[in-house]
Each structure stands twice: as C-alpha cells, then as structure tokens.
Amino acid sequence: MTAGAEPDDERDALFLGIDTGGTYTDAVLWSEARGVVAKAKALTTRHDLAEGIANAADRVIATAEIDPAIIRLVSMSTTLATNALVEGQGGRIALVMIGFAEADLDKSGLRQALGSDPVVFVAGGHDVHGQAKALDIEPLETALPDLAGTVSGFAVCAYFAVRNPVHELAVRDLIRQKTGLSVTCSHELSAKLNGPRRALTTVLNARLIAMIDRLIKATESFLGKRGIHAPLMVVRGDGALISSAFARTRPIETILSGPAASLVGARHLTGLDNALVSDIGGTTTDVAVLDRGRPRLDPEGATVGGFRTMVEAVAMRTFGLGGDSEIMLDDQALTPRLKLGPRRLVPLALLAKNHGADVLAHLERQLKSPQLGRLDGRFALRTGVPEALAAGLSASEAELYQRIAREPQPLDKLLSSTSQTATLNRLVARGLVHIAGFTPSDACHVLGLQQNWDADAARLGALLFARRKDGIGRPFAETPEALAKQVYAALIRRSSEVILETALAEDGLDGPQTMAHPLIERALSGKSGIAGVEIAIDRPIIGLGASAPIYYPTVGETLGVEAQVPQDSDVANALGAVVGQVRVSLTAEISQPVEGCFRVSAGEMIRDFADEEEALAFAEAILREQVAARATDAGTDEAEITVSRDIRAATVEDKRTFVEAILTATASGRPRIAH
Incomplete structure (x- = not known):
C-alpha cells in the first residue's frame, strides 16, 4: 500500500497495535487481509511515555510507507500496571x-x-x-x-x-x-x-490511576500530532478490549493486559490450541495455559505481586524474572549461588547507551580500586515522573530524592551510610527512582547473544560483579565470560522452573511446594543416581518476547518438550492488542429480605417486587440495558448480548423456597473503527 492510499474495504483497514513494556515499546501494523504489515521497537521512556510510543509508532509507519491518517483503529496493551504491582510501586x-x-x-x-x-x-x-x-x-x-x-x-x-x-x-x-x-x-x-x-x-x-492516565494521555497526544483520528482501545486482563476512557477509571482491569494480549497473539501466530505460553520481558515472565484455543481464566481473580484481586483475568502466573532482573549473590554458603529478581534494574549496557561515557568512566574508576566496594556497578537516577507523585516523603527520603538527578549517579558517591540504602529502596518502591546494575541482559551482551546496547559497559559490570567473594574469599568468577555463562544458566533454570510450576499448579498441585521436592530438583538438573527422574509436559511451549529466541530453545531442551518461538513473537503483545474483541459483563442479584419480597440489586438500581418472575424479568431487562451501555462505553457499537440465570432455591417438605438468583449479562463485539 503506497503513501496516502485508502484501503479498499474493511478487511484491508490498517490497525495500529502498541505494547508499552517495562523496557521496550512495540508497534505493529496489521490488517485482516494482509496480517502483519510492519513492526518496530523503541525503548520505553518512563520519564515521558509519549517519546517511546512516538518512536515505535513512527518507525512502523515509516517501514510500511503509509499515511498515518488512514489508520482506522489503535489498540494498546501494557505491562506497566502489572510491573508496578510486582515491584510494589504506585502513588500514595x-x-x-x-x-x-x-x-x-x-x-x-x-x-x-x-x-x-x-x-x-x-x-x-x-x-x-x-x-x-x-x-x-x-x-x-x-x-x-x-x-x-x-x-x-x-x-x-x-x-x-x-x-x-x-x-x-x-x-x-x-x-x-x-x-x-x-x-x-x-x-x-x-x-x-x-x-x-x-x-x-x-x-x-x-x-x-495516575500511571495509566499518563500512558493514555501520552498515546492520545502522539495520535493527535500525527493526524490519526481513530478510536483508542486498551487490552484488559482477560484479553478483551476496552476504550481508553473506560480504562482510565478502571486501570486495575489492565493488570495482566500485556500477558493477556500475548496469549491472544500467541494463538494467532501459531494456530496452536493447546500450549504453555511463556512471555519474558524486562521485568517479568508471564506463564499461562492455552486450552482448546482459549486462555484459561482465573475465576477467583488475578494474583499479581502476591495480592489476590477481584479482577477477572487470564489464569496467568507472573514471576519477577526477566532480562533486566536484579542479580544478587547468595553468599551465605561456601558455594554461593545467583538469585534473580524480582526487582528490575536498568541494565548497565542500556544505561551507557542512553547516558554516554560518564557511566563507563565510573565503572572503570571502581575497577581500578584495589578494594571491592559493596555498591560497585550500581547507579541511581530519577524516573522522571511528575513531582506531584513525590508527595508524602519523609525528611530523609525528600533529602535523598533532591540529590538524585535525571543523569545516573554511582551509589558509592551518592550514599554515605547503610541506612541510606533503605531510604533509596523506598524511593524505588514509590516509582520515583531507578537503580541500574548488572543484569541478564548485560550477561547476554558479554556472550554476544545480544548486541543492541553498549557491550563495553556490560563487560565492565561483569568484571566488577565477578570480583565478589565466596565463603572462603575466592572471586565468584574468574572471567567476565564465566560469570555471564553462570547468569545465563541461572535464567534458563529459573525460566524452566516457573513454566513447570505453572503446569503443576494448573493440575491442582501446590506449585511452589512441589517444586521444592528433591525429585523435581533431580529431574531439572539432569543428575541421576541409581534412580533417574524425568518430567513430561503434555503440550509445547510457545516462547514470546524480544529475548525469547535467546532463552526458550534451551528451556525446551531442559524440560524435554518442543519450544516454538514463532516469527513476530517479539511483537506478540502488540499484535494481540489489535486482533481481540470488546467484551464486558455485569451481574444482578435477587434476594428475599422477607418472605414475599424479591429485591433486585443491579448496580446502583435497587427495586422490590412481590413476584419472583416479575423480579427476574425486570433484572434481565435492566441488565441488558446496563450491559449495552457499558459495551458502548467500552468501545463497540454492535454488541451481541447473552444473559445467564443462576436461580438457587431449597425444597423442604415439597415446598419450594426461593433463596437467591444471580443473573449475568455479557456483551461482546468488534471495536468500532474510524470511517
């Protein structure tokens, strides 16, 4: 399609999908007739989300060589809400x-x-x-x-x-x-x-609310500047689409938005009906089950960051494990081991790419010191969120926050006492400050598996980390490459564990407790004595995410199962954002406070009836009205509505007694597009 060309029909209509993740913002142009027309990536810019969105969207528009004005629908998914809950961030x-x-x-x-x-x-x-x-x-x-x-x-x-x-x-x-x-x-x-x-x-x-509002405002600002006058949709945690206005007031419904979009995208890309889908990002790994072509939903509500919410979402298990996970040394034993996550750090390679030679100079300065510093290889910088979000800081937090700038500062120069480390961590938890340090992404740069950022900074960070001592005073690793291989192996092992833990949990077992069993350890390590142990999974793994090709083929080998990393897996979330449907549900309850009185509660509507059938008929009618209006607000003009009834009654001595009734109305349809 050439610049300025109009699509011939709705199957040719171009949709723009955007996924704003913790590290990257992805964009894809898609049409029903042609599939993925173009795709692009840009770094997520947390200080100004519009910048990362504009960079990714401009690149995909330039690649496709189209006039942006012909885009008929824009839809976005995001891991920002999920990441905030996992990392304990958010406004006061x-x-x-x-x-x-x-x-x-x-x-x-x-x-x-x-x-x-x-x-x-x-x-x-x-x-x-x-x-x-x-x-x-x-x-x-x-x-x-x-x-x-x-x-x-x-x-x-x-x-x-x-x-x-x-x-x-x-x-x-x-x-x-x-x-x-x-x-x-x-x-x-x-x-x-x-x-x-x-x-x-x-x-x-x-x-x-403030975080999602900033994201939507940033996207709307970009669309207006590019002359894109198309509806803006957001992916909800169950994979359905909702309008941006709807999402603004209910941002909790966008937790697991990115993972839900990835499931929709995975199904679209592979055609597999049954699979374990594992999506690795910078901050989290999200694992879910695709069963008979649909993602399994969690009827009890999504669990994120250790909290069980009442948000209906995909039955997704979110782990604080990603390419940018914090790496720590568990040095309590004689043979120390690496621990990954759950906190995200800005990779040193990315920090140097964005902030230049000063980062390298500080790393080299620390390497020249004969003494190992506990803060070596670590930097702090502001996230760039609005100053209003810094309300309510304690005196010590406010003093430290004022000394932290937009440019990275080495922690060995910034902090003067151990107590300030705890203060800094509280600022990180509030989403006001980023910590930068050595991550698995840096390890992959050292090994040549990634080449998109500054490999010199990654190598210097590896040298500093390798100097750390084990229980008897030996350096943890002899060379940067040896350290990087250990980090890579740790991420493969942990990725295998989270996939297997999800499979066990879906089978009704206690996933974490079962994973701690020595037989599971023996099976994953490949070590055996007189008795060998193997574990089988009944379906393939679909690996998604920009770094999926680096990790998941080896993860599949560890678990003894096929691992598919489909073409365009790096933009599966953005693709899933544009191929979904709007779907909303509402419920009404009918109770009997006194015999002969049937009370209908439907949202803010409460009404009493003397007859059960009249109450049921009214409840269904009002529900249809309410869900139709909710569907319009959510972004569709052609909703199909279904209503189910769950009537509970008791029979005592052949006499039926009404207990309660719950009616659920569901409206679904394709999102409205610009004409």
Whole structure:
C-alpha cells in the first residue's frame, strides 16, 4: 500500500497495535487481509511515555510507507500496571472504610497492600439485603484537609456496597467536592462479596490511576500530532478490549493486559490450541495455559505481586524474572549461588547507551580500586515522573530524592551510610527512582547473544560483579565470560522452573511446594543416581518476547518438550492488542429480605417486587440495558448480548423456597473503527 492510499474495504483497514513494556515499546501494523504489515521497537521512556510510543509508532509507519491518517483503529496493551504491582510501586492513596473495623485490615493482605498509606474508618454500610446502617462521615471531613495535600487519590469501600452502593457514592461525592482528587469506589470494580478483598482491589486501582492516565494521555497526544483520528482501545486482563476512557477509571482491569494480549497473539501466530505460553520481558515472565484455543481464566481473580484481586483475568502466573532482573549473590554458603529478581534494574549496557561515557568512566574508576566496594556497578537516577507523585516523603527520603538527578549517579558517591540504602529502596518502591546494575541482559551482551546496547559497559559490570567473594574469599568468577555463562544458566533454570510450576499448579498441585521436592530438583538438573527422574509436559511451549529466541530453545531442551518461538513473537503483545474483541459483563442479584419480597440489586438500581418472575424479568431487562451501555462505553457499537440465570432455591417438605438468583449479562463485539 503506497503513501496516502485508502484501503479498499474493511478487511484491508490498517490497525495500529502498541505494547508499552517495562523496557521496550512495540508497534505493529496489521490488517485482516494482509496480517502483519510492519513492526518496530523503541525503548520505553518512563520519564515521558509519549517519546517511546512516538518512536515505535513512527518507525512502523515509516517501514510500511503509509499515511498515518488512514489508520482506522489503535489498540494498546501494557505491562506497566502489572510491573508496578510486582515491584510494589504506585502513588500514595488514602483508603476510606465504611462500616468496617480495624481488624478487617488483617484480611486478604489488605494491611500489607496499604503499607504506610493512611486509612479512615467511617460508620455506616449496609446489610446483606442492602438495608442501610447510620452513616457518620465526620471522621472523614476532619481528615480531608490534611489528606488532600499528601495523597494522589482515594479508595472507598463500604460494607455490602455490592448490594447497595449509596454510602460509597455519598463519600465519593464529598471527597471530589473537597479535594478534586480521583476516587475509586469498590462497587464499580466488582459485584462479588468479601469486603476486605474488594477493598484491596480498590486500593490497587486507586494507586494505578495516575500511571495509566499518563500512558493514555501520552498515546492520545502522539495520535493527535500525527493526524490519526481513530478510536483508542486498551487490552484488559482477560484479553478483551476496552476504550481508553473506560480504562482510565478502571486501570486495575489492565493488570495482566500485556500477558493477556500475548496469549491472544500467541494463538494467532501459531494456530496452536493447546500450549504453555511463556512471555519474558524486562521485568517479568508471564506463564499461562492455552486450552482448546482459549486462555484459561482465573475465576477467583488475578494474583499479581502476591495480592489476590477481584479482577477477572487470564489464569496467568507472573514471576519477577526477566532480562533486566536484579542479580544478587547468595553468599551465605561456601558455594554461593545467583538469585534473580524480582526487582528490575536498568541494565548497565542500556544505561551507557542512553547516558554516554560518564557511566563507563565510573565503572572503570571502581575497577581500578584495589578494594571491592559493596555498591560497585550500581547507579541511581530519577524516573522522571511528575513531582506531584513525590508527595508524602519523609525528611530523609525528600533529602535523598533532591540529590538524585535525571543523569545516573554511582551509589558509592551518592550514599554515605547503610541506612541510606533503605531510604533509596523506598524511593524505588514509590516509582520515583531507578537503580541500574548488572543484569541478564548485560550477561547476554558479554556472550554476544545480544548486541543492541553498549557491550563495553556490560563487560565492565561483569568484571566488577565477578570480583565478589565466596565463603572462603575466592572471586565468584574468574572471567567476565564465566560469570555471564553462570547468569545465563541461572535464567534458563529459573525460566524452566516457573513454566513447570505453572503446569503443576494448573493440575491442582501446590506449585511452589512441589517444586521444592528433591525429585523435581533431580529431574531439572539432569543428575541421576541409581534412580533417574524425568518430567513430561503434555503440550509445547510457545516462547514470546524480544529475548525469547535467546532463552526458550534451551528451556525446551531442559524440560524435554518442543519450544516454538514463532516469527513476530517479539511483537506478540502488540499484535494481540489489535486482533481481540470488546467484551464486558455485569451481574444482578435477587434476594428475599422477607418472605414475599424479591429485591433486585443491579448496580446502583435497587427495586422490590412481590413476584419472583416479575423480579427476574425486570433484572434481565435492566441488565441488558446496563450491559449495552457499558459495551458502548467500552468501545463497540454492535454488541451481541447473552444473559445467564443462576436461580438457587431449597425444597423442604415439597415446598419450594426461593433463596437467591444471580443473573449475568455479557456483551461482546468488534471495536468500532474510524470511517
């Protein structure tokens, strides 16, 4: 297709897929008639996401030699939300608990997720039938003036809000009126019971709003500047597409967005119906099962960063393992071993590529020192996020943050005490600061398996790391190449472990506990005594990610199974973003608070009926209206709607007694495209 040419029909219409990962931003142009027309990569620029998006998209448009104005749909997936939860990052928020007690924070990991973020308890909430208790918002009104200047948003969760959200709505309106900050209500995210887990999901959502908002704004800015007037979609955690406006208010639904898109892309690229899909990025490895052509969904909600949310998503196991994983030396034993992740570092090779000779000069200076420094080969630099996200820092955190610049600074010059290391780690956890150091990506540069960044910096980093001592004072490795081979072998071994752990967990076993068994160790190491042990997997592995060709053929050999790394596997996420469908679901509950009264709760609508069939008919009708409107908001104009009923009743002495009914409406369709 030549520049300025118009596509002949909708099968020729060009769609732009973008995936913003922790290290790379990928872009692909695709049409139903021609498949992948062009693809490109650019480094993700966290300080200004628009820059990385523009670089990748401009490259793919230039490669295809098309007028960007003819692009009819833009769709994006991202690992930013997933990575933030894995690394414990996000904005400082306040949680408002309505009708709950302090002890509820100890359930579902809520207190751990909150960390040092403030919480306000308010009397109120509802019972199981949606009947209100007295609401007392005085504690919130007292706290709001102080909170307004120290948090980036609010999470609100009320007791039984899924049966009646009126107290959440009242508190939401008050917070917005007094502070102007974003507010997430728990009933907007889930219709399931279990208040503390709903509160946890709401907290994580509130933390992610600023991050996803920046990503969407950056993308919209780029599209406007290039004259691309097409709908912008975002991949949800179950692989479905939603509009960017929809994603802005529900960023929690984009956790596992990148991995979900990769599953859709893997199925599209290979045609395999049954496979283990493993996608390795810079920060995480995501493993899931493709079963009969569809990704398995987790009915209990996605688990990310150790937290079980109420977000329906692919049954994906996310591990803090990637090409940019932090490498640490477990030197407690005489024979030390390497540990990888879960934290991501900026690879030294990438740092030198972006920041030039100063990085090399500091590494060479450290190498010339006769004394091994515990901070050698490590740098700090600001991530470049807006200053507003630095609200609420302690005095020591603020002082250190002020001394950290956009340009990398060696830690041996920046830090003067051990206590400052903990302060620095807190700034990293807040997403304000990056640490750079030696990573598996650097090891691959040393071995010549990667050549895209600065190999000299990688080699200097390997020399510094190899100087570390084992339990009896010997250097950990004799040469940079020897160290790099150990790092490469450690990543192969860990990648094999996470794939096998996922397979065991999908079979109903305790994955981590089973992996610790000596027989599993013997099978993976290939060592045997009188008895040999082998493990078989019933389906091939599909390896995805830019570095997949480097690692996964060897991973397949370790596990004794075929490992496919399909063409275009490096942009599988971006491809999966444009071949999916919009799909949304809503539920309504019918309860019987007293005999003869059938109460319908459907979102913010509550109505009582004297007849069960009338209540069911009304619930289905209102659900169809609500899901049709939700589907339009999510980005499709031609939704197909299905409604299922789960009616629960008991029969005692031949008399039927209604207990409850749950109706679920699902709307699905292709996203709207520009005309």
